[in-house]
Amino acid sequence: MIEFTFTLKKDAADPLYVQLYRYIKHAVQNRKIAADTRLPSVRKLSQHLKVGKNTVETAYHQLLAEGYIESRPRSGYYTCCLDDSLALRAGMRPEVHPPALRKSTLPCHYDFRYGQIDPEQFPAKTWRRLVIKSISPEDASLYDYGDRQGEYGLRMEIAKYIYPARGAACSPEQIIVTAGTQQALDLICKLTRSSNKRAAVEDPGYAGGRLILESNGLELRPIPLTASGINLEKLAESQAQMVLVSPSRQFPYGISMPISKRLALLNWAEKTGALIIENDYEGEFGYNSRPIPALQGLDQNGNVVYLYTFSNSFLPSIRISFIILPEPLLKRYHDHFAILEQSVSRMQQKTLQFFMAEGYWERHIRKMKKLYKRKCQLLIDSLSLCLGDRAEVVGSSAGMHLLLRVKNGMGEAELIEKAWEAGVKIYPVSNLWMYPSDAEESLILLGFGGMKEDQMAQGVRLLKKAWSV
Amino acid sequence: MIEFTFTLKKDAADPLYVQLYRYIKHAVQNRKIAADTRLPSVRKLSQHLKVGKNTVETAYHQLLAEGYIESRPRSGYYTCCLDDSLALRAGMRPEVHPPALRKSTLPCHYDFRYGQIDPEQFPAKTWRRLVIKSISPEDASLYDYGDRQGEYGLRMEIAKYIYPARGAACSPEQIIVTAGTQQALDLICKLTRSSNKRAAVEDPGYAGGRLILESNGLELRPIPLTASGINLEKLAESQAQMVLVSPSRQFPYGISMPISKRLALLNWAEKTGALIIENDYEGEFGYNSRPIPALQGLDQNGNVVYLYTFSNSFLPSIRISFIILPEPLLKRYHDHFAILEQSVSRMQQKTLQFFMAEGYWERHIRKMKKLYKRKCQLLIDSLSLCLGDRAEVVGSSAGMHLLLRVKNGMGEAELIEKAWEAGVKIYPVSNLWMYPSDAEESLILLGFGGMKEDQMAQGVRLLKKAWSV
Numbered sequence: 001m002i003e004f005t006f007t008l009k010k011d012a013a014d015p016l017y018v019q020l021y022r023y024i025k026h027a028v029q030n031r032k033i034a035a036d037t038r039l040p041s042v043r044k045l046s047q048h049l050k051v052g053k054n055t056v057e058t059a060y061h062q063l064l065a066e067g068y069i070e071s072r073p074r075s076g077y078y079t080c081c082l083d084d085s086l087a088l089r090a091g092m093r094p095e096v097h098p099p100a101l102r103k104s105t106l107p108c109h110y111d112f113r114y115g116q117i118d119p120e121q122f123p124a125k126t127w128r129r130l131v132i133k134s135i136s137p138e139d140a141s142l143y144d145y146g147d148r149q150g151e152y153g154l155r156m157e158i159a160k161y162i163y164p165a166r167g168a169a170c171s172p173e174q175i176i177v178t179a180g181t182q183q184a185l186d187l188i189c190k191l192t193r194s195s196n197k198r199a200a201v202e203d204p205g206y207a208g209g210r211l212i213l214e215s216n217g218l219e220l221r222p223i224p225l226t227a228s229g230i231n232l233e234k235l236a237e238s239q240a241q242m243v244l245v246s247p248s249r250q251f252p253y254g255i256s257m258p259i260s261k262r263l264a265l266l267n268w269a270e271k272t273g274a275l276i277i278e279n280d281y282e283g284e285f286g287y288n289s290r291p292i293p294a295l296q297g298l299d300q301n302g303n304v305v306y307l308y309t310f311s312n313s314f315l316p317s318i319r320i321s322f323i324i325l326p327e328p329l330l331k332r333y334h335d336h337f338a339i340l341e342q343s344v345s346r347m348q349q350k351t352l353q354f355f356m357a358e359g360y361w362e363r364h365i366r367k368m369k370k371l372y373k374r375k376c377q378l379l380i381d382s383l384s385l386c387l388g389d390r391a392e393v394v395g396s397s398a399g400m401h402l403l404l405r406v407k408n409g410m411g412e413a414e415l416i417e418k419a420w421e422a423g424v425k426i427y428p429v430s431n432l433w434m435y436p437s438d439a440e441e442s443l444i445l446l447g448f449g450g451m452k453e454d455q456m457a458q459g460v461r462l463l464k465k466a467w468s469v
Numbered sequence: 470m471i472e473f474t475f476t477l478k479k480d481a482a483d484p485l486y487v488q489l490y491r492y493i494k495h496a497v498q499n500r501k502i503a504a505d506t507r508l509p510s511v512r513k514l515s516q517h518l519k520v521g522k523n524t525v526e527t528a529y530h531q532l533l534a535e536g537y538i539e540s541r542p543r544s545g546y547y548t549c550c551l552d553d554s555l556a557l558r559a560g561m562r563p564e565v566h567p568p569a570l571r572k573s574t575l576p577c578h579y580d581f582r583y584g585q586i587d588p589e590q591f592p593a594k595t596w597r598r599l600v601i602k603s604i605s606p607e608d609a610s611l612y613d614y615g616d617r618q619g620e621y622g623l624r625m626e627i628a629k630y631i632y633p634a635r636g637a638a639c640s641p642e643q644i645i646v647t648a649g650t651q652q653a654l655d656l657i658c659k660l661t662r663s664s665n666k667r668a669a670v671e672d673p674g675y676a677g678g679r680l681i682l683e684s685n686g687l688e689l690r691p692i693p694l695t696a697s698g699i700n701l702e703k704l705a706e707s708q709a710q711m712v713l714v715s716p717s718r719q720f721p722y723g724i725s726m727p728i729s730k731r732l733a734l735l736n737w738a739e740k741t742g743a744l745i746i747e748n749d750y751e752g753e754f755g756y757n758s759r760p761i762p763a764l765q766g767l768d769q770n771g772n773v774v775y776l777y778t779f780s781n782s783f784l785p786s787i788r789i790s791f792i793i794l795p796e797p798l799l800k801r802y803h804d805h806f807a808i809l810e811q812s813v814s815r816m817q818q819k820t821l822q823f824f825m826a827e828g829y830w831e832r833h834i835r836k837m838k839k840l841y842k843r844k845c846q847l848l849i850d851s852l853s854l855c856l857g858d859r860a861e862v863v864g865s866s867a868g869m870h871l872l873l874r875v876k877n878g879m880g881e882a883e884l885i886e887k888a889w890e891a892g893v894k895i896y897p898v899s900n901l902w903m904y905p906s907d908a909e910e911s912l913i914l915l916g917f918g919g920m921k922e923d924q925m926a927q928g929v930r931l932l933k934k935a936w937s938v
Contacts (some may be wrong), residue, residue, distance in 0.1 A: 015826070116613055131816075211806070316612065343651075345789075348817065
């Protein structure tokens with residue numbers, strides 16, 4: 001019988017049976033266990049690994065179903081001979097493409113990943129209580145398909161919040177709840193399909209947004225930035241019928257668009273009949289001033305679709321965003337798209353509704369703004385202390401990330417590689433340009449939302465060493 | 470001061486403040502309360518309506534934000550004068566389009582709506598326990614963005630279930646979790662955008678699916694049905710590069726495609742390089758035979774994308790579906806679409822994963838199959854008893870609905886109207902045809918998933934009267 005020199009990790013992201021399944025699958029695939037080898041019995045292996053029999057059974061069951069092992073009566077489980085025909089028969093080639101995110105989610109003490117929140121500050125207990133409230137067995141109506149635009153009560157809370165907080169005026173009837181920002185953009189593309197062929201995007205900008213626009217058949221027009229945001233002359237030249245912008249906080253440069261440019265942008269839209277998609281991303285987290293109200297509130301002519309997400313700053317794994325449609329698009333939605341199903345589960349919508357209605361949402365946002373502001377300042381101080389004038393911080397007046405322009409002669413790839421070798425994960429920005437060759441050299445991204453304060457300081461010290469600055 | 474002759478309903482779907490807000494808004498809009506009228510104070514109105522002050526405050530707050538009322542210092546709240554310019558300024562025209570679903574979700578004792586589950590059978594307590602488990606404050610990793618294809622553990626459970634249950638062979642790596650069937654179809658369209666221009670659909674068929682294909686720019690080719698499902702000759706003539714089919718159970722006719730046609734369909738796909746999207750809808754709920762395994766399991770050449778939803782038969786409000794991609798599409802996904810975010814919240818995915826891993830899923834499906842089979846038979850018996858040979862049941866060997874061909878000379882619209890007048894809601898099918906004028910006359914749809922058994926019998930008796938048959 002073969003030896004298993006394998007330790008299952010109780011605290012890993014994957015359950016034990018998944019770990020065991022993967023281990024054996026790899027071993028069979030890579031011929032580390034030869035074909036026709038008898039595997040230990042469920043009982044023996046569970047004793048050896050000190051796990052429940054169920055864990056081993058489940059892993060074996062899946063390996064059986066996929067054809068990696070076979071069961072021989074009165075003898076036990078044996079590894080299969082993996083030839084090409086078998087893989088073909090099962091219609092699969094497992095593990096050809098390991099999930100892209102796996103690697104980067106390995107635990108790391110100094111991970112400046114953007115898009116992480118501070119887990120200790122998340123109001124887990126309150127959230128849990130409200131989740132339970134949302135699955136009340138007495139209210140079986142929630143089992144059913146809900147309102148396709150989203151729960152009315154949630155839309156009401158959103159309308160109530162978004163006007164004072166972001167200056168976006170709307171009635172609940174104009175709101176459509178979506179499962180994340182990308183789905184929101186996708187819906188906007190569908191609503192405007194007949195009239196729009198060319199879409200302008202900030203360059204650099206939100207890469208996931210570009211993909212959605214492109215995959216809806218739109219020709220993209222990358223528009224360069226000026227110090228005050230998107231270049232309006234280039235935008236006018238582009239003849240785009242639609243533009244995706246983040247006036248509150250441009251990604252990744254963090255530019256907040258001044259009011260004069262906002263009005264000029266609205267003017268352009270009015271004159272050309274173009275649609276502005278306002279991605280109001282991290283609008284609450286302006287640190288040096290009161291947040292600038294949304295463009296949508298200035299719009300007199302129904303040229304702006306407003307887009308807001310709860311994922312980014314609140315809970316990345318929740319996947320709730322919404323859009324506010326101006327009247328012409330709302331009409332088109334009702335005329336042609338009213339049979340689209342709502343994509344967010346009703347219980348999740350209700351939970352968020354309760355969270356907002358009971359005042360937790362505003363309290364949480366206020367608290368996080370303070371916290372992230374402090375983290376941001378700490379990171380800037382650390383960078384200044386350690387790197388001095390060999391590095392320049394860009395776009396640090398808001399949000400949960402900043403950019404760092406490093407002046408030691410290294411390019412983006414080398415900066416990242418050296419940092420990773422020193423145990424610090426930092427991230428590229430060149431992929432945010434439509435053509436990465438246009439990207440600014442020696443610029444990297446540091447997210448700090450999920451970092452602990454002492455981690456940041458230590459991470460920066462390691463960066464100093466890694467980059468020999 | 471004005472009188473409020475208004476009763477708030479504690480057991481309504483909308484919270485009290487929503488009801489109050491809507492009441493006042495309507496009153497102001499329709500001039501039932503004149504402009505410049507002073508509203509009761511929060512305290513007085515809350516006493517009068519016997520609700521909390523918070524309820525009134527919240528409603529007033531929203532009315533203020535939307536500009537229906539205004540606050541005058543040391544005097545109170547007054548209704549605004551609603552002229553067109555105000556509505557324009559706020560960028561809104563509230564209530565122009567009341568949400569389409571509202572009406573049909575009013576309580577009704579005899580509602581044969583399709584897409585409802587039996588609420589009493591839903592394992593709410595177990596589900597709640599597992600939801601709580603999925604929001605463990607100890608496992609903060611769940612707050613973060615997760616695997617973009619979907620949680621690996623959930624995909625593992627799916628792969629383990631779907632092979633024995635539906636004959637669809639796959640590894641977890643081939644699975645992509647989506648927020649419902651429409652999002653799944655949308656992703657497939659995006660993946661095949663470059664090569665596909667014409668998509669064939671069953672006619673009649675799933676209307677929501679047609680909308681997704683169309684809104685992705687595909688030309689639709691409606692293919693008529695034969696007694697064994699989609700007409701293969703017409704399909705071949707259509708020169709479609711993609712076809713959306715439901716071999717297990719055609720919607721709405723309930724046809725189960727025989728193996729010979731399945732093989733012929735695969736053969737067509739192989740010869741022409743076309744893609745088959747197998748919408749394996751209610752595949753578990755075949756009542757007169759063992760479920761027929763999925764087409765995907767027969768595919769040798771990577772021509773089938775398999776699509777499964779947990780919404781329909783399990784919990785409509787949960788919004789979780791998945792697709793199994795064949796190798797060529799999986800490669801395209803990783804090459805070009807790996808930056809698309811996952812749309813289903815991680816907690817929901819984890820909850821479903823636990824539900825499957827702990828054996829509840831299979832148990833629930835087994836139980837519901839029995840229950841729906843009994844309901845189906847009871848409904849058929851009632852129809853036969855009451856309507857005799859003046860009505861014919863179609864497609865009743867599976868699923869949660871059946872069709873009724875009524876032979877009393879009335880058309881679809883009249884049948885539905887008469888039934889509604891008698892207090893029984895039944896539903897049209899003509900909208901399932903691409904061109905409703907092609908629809909079969911005098912055919913209506915009865916869903917029975919959410920009906921109680923005695924309701925069904927009584928509902929059918931009322932139908933007999935309403936139709937005078």
